[in-house]
Structure formats: structure tokens, C-alpha cells
Amino acid sequence: MSGAAAVFTGMGVAAPNGLGADHWWAATCGGTSGIGRLTRFDPSGYPSKLAGQVPGFVAGDHLPSRLLPQTDRMTRMALAAADWALADAGIDPAALPAFDMGVVTASSSGGFEFGQEELRKLWSQGASHVSAYQSFAWFYAVNSGQISIRNGMKGPAGVVVSDQAGGLDALAQARRLIRRGTALIVAGAVDASLCPWGWVAQQTSGRLSTSEEPQGAYLPFDAGACGYVPGEGGALLIMESAQAARRRGARVYGELAGYGATMDPAPGLGRPPALRRAAQVALDDAGVTAGEVDAVFADAAASADLDEVEAEAIGALFGPHGVPVTAPKTMTGRLYSGAAPLDVAGALLAIRDQLIPPTVHTRARPAYRLDLVARQPRPAAVRTVLVLARGHGGFNSAAVIRAAGQEDAARP
Amino acid sequence: MAAEVFTLADLTRIVLEAAGGGESVDWGDEKVLDTEFEALGYESLALLETGGRIEREYGISLDDEALSDMPTPRALIETVNAHLSAAARTV
Secondary structure, X not given: OOOOOEEEEEEEEEEXXXXXXXXXXXXXXXXXXXXXXXXXOOHHHOOOOEEEOOOOOOHHHHOOHHHHHHOOHHHHHHHHHHHHHHHHHOOOHHHOOHHXXXXXXXXXXXXXXXXXXXXXXXXXXXXXXXXXXXXHXXXXXXXXXXXXHHHOOOOOEEEEOEOEOHHHHHHHHHHHHHHOOOOEEEEEEEEOOOOHHHHHHHHOOOXXXXXXXXXXXXXXXEOOOOOEOEEOEEXXXXXXXXXXXXXXXXXXXXXXXXXXXEEOOOOOXXXXXXXXXXXXXXXXXXXXXXXHOOEEEOOOOOOHHHHHHHHHHHHXXXXXXXXXXXOHHHHOOEOHHHHHHHHHHHHHHHXXXXXXXXXXXXXXXXXXXXXXXXXXXXXXXXXXXXXXXXEOOOEEEEEEEEOOOOOOOOOO | OOOOOOOHHHHHHHHXXXXXXXXXXXXXXXXXXXOOHHHHOOOHHHHHHHHHHHHHHHOOOOOHHHHHOOOXXXXXXXXXXXXXXXXXXXX
């Protein structure tokens, strides 16, 4: 362990079951799902018809008109969420040195809806009709770029692309940058590609649910697991060095105490999947034992093979029924890069409220021997949370989130 | 054939569609004509996008490099009108 501890001091959320952290957290603890039939386009010709769509986001209410012609929906939501996170942290970026602030986001699709519209113009009307802003609006890195420009943040910036695992990888990269001396990083992810082009791309994984029943379509760990429902949204978090946060008297939600990332072996090699090792690395990095973990936010793939891998990893680390496990993403669908930052926001609020949010609609298979927090939120002493995230193609990431006030306890 | 005339009102409509406007610019004030695009907050991509829309609507072809260096709205309006006059002469 080296360098400064990285703490979370602000959050901004755009989720299918709530816009803004307060609305989303109330819905999450109340078991309110945001999954329903796609309305952004007609899904009747596609195998999958359900999604988690962020309700009521009107970009013009949150952003200046200059930004609208040059931004995809995911960027607009990311900019708004970053604004909310900064406000939540009590940060006025204009009052801070520009080079002390950076941005790290994750992305799995880039600006698909924007890109689809411009490619449609390209082939139907010709190159001269393509927006000049296509030059960057669909890039993976565009959310980091736009957040840094809007807020005058000239410190290190970047993007990581590793599907759902990327949401944790971005927070880990932010911690690295803080350890190297940047005082504040806006970190996290918002993904959105609920447009026909994005939808077709998502179908290719073969892991999407084709159920049309919102309460039965996404059932991780259930005997009826039949794939996942995709969603849009995510969270941006303000991460600071513990020292900087303390100096300005900031409210601290918690610390990114540990992180681990692994790749699964190539199919057919006969070696075991690497999720468990990612979690063990994260626990070791945080200097905590499995017994000190109060809750696990699961990746919750909802395919029998992947659920089994995750249940085995949790069982191996914690023992049968050894730790409360939850998957609030059953209320949002899987948000790709946005999922894990949202889970981290949930972990931080679980620590604040001493309440583990529930998993809805699903009943864990007894064979998995999981203590699933189902239907109702569970009051509990929550100080340390493990968040798991897997990305398509073998990415495994794990993060340990710990209550504030212990940042220096584990430093050697 | 008389040349079509490109006015500040035309430019205003197209810029707002192409790159937005908002609080910092008053396109209704003629002072805007001689204010530099950079001071108005329109960077080179905004000018390229604006130019592309003018080209499509008026059937003319502007030089991309000249566009991104265009100093003021007045300069852009004069350039467009010069193209329109030239086009009218060749009809």
C-alpha cells in the first residue's frame, strides 16, 4: 500500500429507477424497478424487448444549448451527473486550481445513438450531411473530455473500456492518480445505447433476456435465470485524497480501500475462472479479511453458468450463507460501465444508512447457498462492502468500499 | 438572375441549430457582426458545422480551412454572399 487514501465525497446518479441520487436510493430501498418495455424505439422486431430506461431526463433542463448539438444521450446524462456529484461534494471547480482536478470514466459503447444518426445521414444523404461533431461525439473518451472541459479540469484524464468491469477499473485508475498527487478526480461511468444500432450490438452477446415480463426477465441466481435486461445510466463520483477532503472539512461517504482485477483464462484451457481471485486481491489490497465484509454487491449476470461461477466465488471466500449478497441492479438492468459505479454509490449509502438494499424478483437457487437480501432492504451494521463486476470477454474486477474514518488504519 | 442575399438573420438561425447559443451571446444585437467567433464561444468545429449547413442549404461550397479561420460573423456573411453572387453570375 502506498500513497494517499482515496475517499468518496460526492455522487451524481442517473438510473432507470430514479434520476438523482436521492430519488434513486429511495426507489432502490423501496424495491421499485425501472425495467419495462422499450419506448425509445419500437422493439417489436428484436428478440429482446425490455430495458431499464432513465425516466424524465430532459437535457435542456440541465445543460446549456451549446452542448446539445454535440452530445449523445450518455454524455448529457454524464455531464448532469457530474454536476450533481460536484454539488453534492460541495466543490466549486472554478475555485480550485485547474491542474489539481482530473476525470476518469469508463465506457462500453460510446455515443451510439449520436453515431447511428450520423451514419444514417452518411449512407442516405451523403458525407456532407454528417455532423462535424461526429468527429468526437461517439468516442469512448467523450464523457471524460466533456466533463473536463465543462468544469475546467486540466489534470489527468482518461477512459477505460472493459465492459461492466470498467466501472470499477475507472475508480481504481482514479485512486492511482490521487496517489500520484492529483487532489480530486471525477470518476465513474454513464453508459446508454438504447437505440436500434446499440440494441443489435448488444444482442450479439447471446446473454440478453428475451422475456417480455418485467418481473421475470432478469433473475440472477434464480433457477429461472434467463439472461439479463440491459439498461442505461450510471453514476459519477467525486474522489479525493483523504487529506484534501479532511483539509476542506468535506463530508466523506467512504473509502476505496481495495481493488483487484483479473482476466478469465481462454475458453477450453480447463483453468478455473478468475473472479474469486479478483475479489481476494481486492480484500488483500484493503487489508481486510473475508470475515470483516458486511455485504457483497454481486455482478449478477443471470445466466446459469455465470451465476454459478459467482456463487462459487462468494462461497469459497465467505463460506455457505456466509455474507449478505445483494443485486439492486435487478431494478435497473445491467448498465454496462455504469453498473459498478452505481453499485459503489449504493455501497456508500448502505454504509451511511446501515441498510443493505434488496434484490427484487429473484429467488436464489438453494444449491448456491447464498444469503440473498431479497425483496426487503435489510438493516445491518455495514462498514465494509465488496463490489463485484464482470465484463464481456473475461474481465473481472472487485472493489472494497470501507466506511470513513479508517483511511489510515490499514496503512503500514 | 439576382443573387440571393445571406443575412445576419439567416446566419443566426443556422448557428443556433448547428452549435447552440444561449446566455453568453445576443444574436439580436448587431454588435455581434464584428465580434470574433472565438469571443462568442464558437470554436472551429462549431464553424465547420455551421459552414456545412450553409453549404447544404444554399448549394455553395466553402473552403474548410477558410471556415475554421473565419474571424467574425460579418466576414462569414460576406464570404457566403460572394459565393452566392458568383453562383448567380454563372447561371
